[in-house]
Amino acid sequence: MRVYLDNCCFNRPYDDQSYVSISLETQAKLHIQDLIRNGQLEMSSSYMLVYENGQNPYEMRRNAITEFIEKNTTVYVSDARLEEVSKQAHEIMKTGVKYKDACHVVCAIMSDCKYFLTTDRRLLKYQTDKLKMMNPLDFIRELEV
Numbered sequence: 001m002r003v004y005l006d007n008c009c010f011n012r013p014y015d016d017q018s019y020v021s022i023s024l025e026t027q028a029k030l031h032i033q034d035l036i037r038n039g040q041l042e043m044s045s046s047y048m049l050v051y052e053n054g055q056n057p058y059e060m061r062r063n064a065i066t067e068f069i070e071k072n073t074t075v076y077v078s079d080a081r082l083e084e085v086s087k088q089a090h091e092i093m094k095t096g097v098k099y100k101d102a103c104h105v106v107c108a109i110m111s112d113c114k115y116f117l118t119t120d121r122r123l124l125k126y127q128t129d130k131l132k133m134m135n136p137l138d139f140i141r142e143l144e145v
Helices: 007-014 020-037 047-054 059-072 079-093 099-110 136-143
Strands: 002-005 042-046 073-077 115-117 132-134
Touching: 002 020, 002 099, 007 020, 007 047, 007 059, 020 059, 020 136, 042 047, 042 059, 042 099, 047 059, 047 079, 047 099, 059 073, 079 099, 099 115, 115 136, 132 136
Parallel strands: 002 042, 002 115, 042 073, 115 132
Antiparallel strands: none
8 A cells, every 4th residue: 555645744753742633643653654664555755745855944854754755765756747746736726725735645646645644734624536635643543444
């Protein structure tokens, strides 16, 4: 099963863990990373994920995320598909989704992901029949059923 984690998801462990919901999402996200490392899940990534992570001002965080992406990506959507991604992203944007987020969704769809994982509550309002939009905690709950 292939999943796509967006930039918000990758950065969840660096958020304020004093909130129970954030702490639980962090634990779920770290468990998902273990499943990816162990080959129980496949991960897709994209030029947009690499770009957004590259904008992270915290070098340690940026490097840790880059290393995980480089070591564990099964399918990569490159910027060679930028025009196609952008065209489809603009359609998604008509629903209120921001451009970068729409690009992530398109890249996940292009790489045949079954799940798109994010902690962005606004983005989770977008739904499509092409993949399941979920936060990491709900994804873990679904896996355990």
